[in-house]
Amino acid sequence: MIFVKNFNSISSQEWKTSEKYPGVRWKFLVDADIDGSKGISCGFAEVLPGGKLTLHHHAPDEIYVVTNGSATLNKDGELEEIKKGDVVYISNNAKHALKNNTSETFGFYWLFPTDRFKEVEYFSDE
Ligand SMILES: [Zn+2]
Numbered sequence: 445m446i447f448v449k450n451f452n453s454i455s456s457q458e459w460k461t462s463e464k465y466p467g468v469r470w471k472f473l474v475d476a477d478i479d480g481s482k483g484i485s486c487g488f489a490e491v492l493p494g495g496k497l498t499l500h501h502h503a504p505d506e507i508y509v510v511t512n513g514s515a516t517l518n519k520d521g522e523l524e525e526i527k528k529g530d531v532v533y534i535s536n537n538a539k540h541a542l543k544n545n546t547s548e549t550f551g552f553y554w555l556f557p558t559d560r561f562k563e564v565e566y567f568s569d570e
Pocket of ligand 1: 501502506534540
């Protein structure tokens with residue numbers, strides 16, 4: 445199976461949000477539940493100005509690929525500014541968070557080595 449997705453491919457998909465993550469919204473691009481893909485999954489998320497993905501961890505490793513703006517990455521207590529073009533590797537169960545203190549939307553793709561996003565259980569560390 446090979447397919448191509450881009451942001452226009454998913455324009456009809458509603459943004460997902462959660463009360464736990466104010467100012468954060470996301471869509472799914474590669475997911476077993478959508479196209480029957482397997483082994484890896486991918487989505488796109490935006491952190492709006494002032495928004496934050498609060499401190500959390502999960503069992504699967506994760507990669508972020510930053511496409512827009514900049515944000516503060518919390519690496520288990522250590523802060524680092526990340527920006528467009530950066531790639532972030534997060535090992536399993538490492539606590540992490542994102543905060544957008546800028547006036548520009550921060551956008552990134554995330555990748556999980558799971559068939560579907562639904563398999564990733566989020567544990568809050570707030
Ligand atoms: Zn994560």
